[in-house]
Amino acid sequence: MVVFAGQGDARRSMHLLWRVRDGAAGGPPRPGPRPGLTVELIVDTAIAVADAEGMAALSMRAVGERLGRTAMALYTYVPGKAELVDLMYDRAQAELPAGYGAAGGWRAAVAAWADDTWALYLRHPWMLAVSQARPVLGPNEYRALEALLGALSGAGLAAGDARRAVATLSSVVRGAARIAAEARQAAAATGTSEDEWWYARSGALEEVAPDFAARFPRVARLSAEGAFDDAAFDAAAPRSDSAADGSAADGSAGNAQGDGDAAEPSAAESD
Secondary structure, eight states, rough: OOEEESSSOHHHHHHHHEEETTTTTTTTOOOOOOOTTOOOHHHHHHHHHHHHHHHGGGOOHHHHHTTTOOOHHTTTOOOOOOHHHHHHHHHHHGGSSSSSSSSOHHHHHHHHHHHHHHHHHHHGGGGGEESSSSSOOHHHHHHHHHHHHHHHHGGGGOHHHHHHHHHHHHHHHHHHHHHHHHHHHHHHHHHHHHHHHHHHHHHHHHHHOOOHHHHHHHHHHHHTTTOOOOHHHHHHHHHHHHHHHHHHHHHHHHHHHHHHHHTTTTTOOOO
């Protein structure tokens, strides 16, 4: 399923995301219900529901049941599921670092960002169901974007190239995380474990393509060296993303230098 962010009331969503009351940050609280529930508690509980059962199971009622309240009791704090999804997505991104050090160079910083973002998606696979076509525009989402731009700052990219690099890097990591998350979900959804699935298919493949190694020597080499082992693949995925991320940023840096509007070439070659 695909869930689109930003489907609730725009003004109410922005106020909730940025924790603005009465139209001004830090303004006096309005009269409301007695303490017990908070926006933060509701959002954290909703994340727990989605982590455990997936986005399809998320509802105001499901969150209320976990809190021992009715769904109606939540609406005073969060007006509906659409706004709740925005809050959840932004809240999850608070788990990402606010920035990356420049000591190891910009490539190392981008690699660290890729590792952290990949791990975030696997901790909260429901995030992959939230479309990136329309951003949440929350403070933590902007904080994460600022951190990636900071990681790229040493590459000397012009504004347009930095924008394209961010889009490419985000797509690479999100795509890799989606495949990894779906692989983990496949056994539960189909009732067939990964080992069982591969055992059956590999045996059938040997029957229909006995000359497989001769026809596809490079693929056969990867298989012979254990590159398709599940544990090895999971462990290598962040590093593979990092390599792709570095290549994408390198390409953007090269394009910028070719256009003549980037920093000195040494900025992209310093590490």
